[in-house]
Amino acid sequence: MALNFFDQFMTPVYMGVPLITVATLMPRIAFLKPTQQWLTGRFTALQTQFINSAAYQLFSPLSVKSHNWALLIISLMIFLITINLLGLLPYTFTPTTQLSFNMAFAVPAWLATVIIGLRTQPTHTFAHLLPESTPTLLIPVLIIIETISLLIRPLALGVRLTANLTAGHLLIQLISTAVFTMMYTYPAVTLMTATLLMLLCVLEMAVAMIQAYVFVLLLSLYLQENT
Template sequence: MALNFFDQFMTPIYLGIPLITLATLMPRVAFLQPTSQWVHGRLTVLQSQFINNATYQLFAPLSLKSHAWALLIISLMTFLITINLLGLLPYTFTPTTQLSFNMAFAIPAWLATVIIGLRTQPTHAFAHLLPESTPPLLIPILIIIETISLFIRPIALGVRLTANLTAGHLLIQLISTAVFTMIHTFPLVAMLTGVLLLLLSILEIAVAMIQAYVFVLLLSLYLQENT
């Protein structure tokens, strides 16, 4: 009986406990709080440099008002990167392949940026719905289009993260299945396919990190428009 390739994206349950809950708690376990005994350790310094560089890249173009969001956005980026990378290990589950899981982060974060813009600078927030020097006949159409594009933003955030990770996991499973199928009949082809699988796994590690960064980068851009 052939297995369904999409079974890997179903939330597994072990002893009545959904593993998506344990996977969500893993980043808190992976990133321990430094103590005075190992505050200058190599791993801690590397982690601090990564977070500092990411914070600078994200918030250097933003206004000072946006810097209050630094802790939230950087924590979200670290959380997503850890979840994505842990999902590449064997016998694990990737929660970010679930659209509902990603939307649970995308919608509240996007909505918060919109509410902040409406509260602090409502004129500037509504000005995004209508470009300058618009002909009067096009004003209703452009307002509708810009409003739709505004509400599509959180959907694009969640779907982008879900689609990229799902596609990578499917490709890895398809190629690995081909390797195990051909290893006895066509060993040379299986070896070449195995090399391709290794390169794809390295690429998927990069994709897991890049997609988490793109997720928070777009959030920072939405924040920049509303502060």
């Protein structure tokens, strides 16, 4: 029977329970809740420092009105980072390799930024559809193009996250399969391939964190346009 490399992206079910439900609950267990004590543990201090630094990097260029979104966007970033990193462990499942899962976050968040722009500053929001000093003949074409680019934003958010994680997981599985296949026939080549696999795993850890950051960074840029 031929091995299907895409079986790893199917949602596993154990005793009738989809494991994607268990995976989405893991970030709540992995992170510690801050306490009111003056002295905390090292992990809690590092966790707090990381969250504060991420919030500063994301929201320092934005207006004061958009700072109300800090808790939501930072929580989403921590959630995505944790899910992506836990998916790199053996015998685990990565929910963010499912496009439907990513779109469930991208569409409501993007739609909320658009609705806020239409409620608070409708003139400025509609002005994005038509750049200044546009020739009269190009006005209908540019409005259509800008509308399509606006509607395709949530799809770009979801597809970017899905494609990057899927490609990395698939490449890791391909190289690991080659290592097990050549283990006894070509030991020298197997050693070099295994070294490449370890470097790829480190790279995939960086990609897992960077893609979560890019997801919320683009979302904050969309928020900046509408606040």
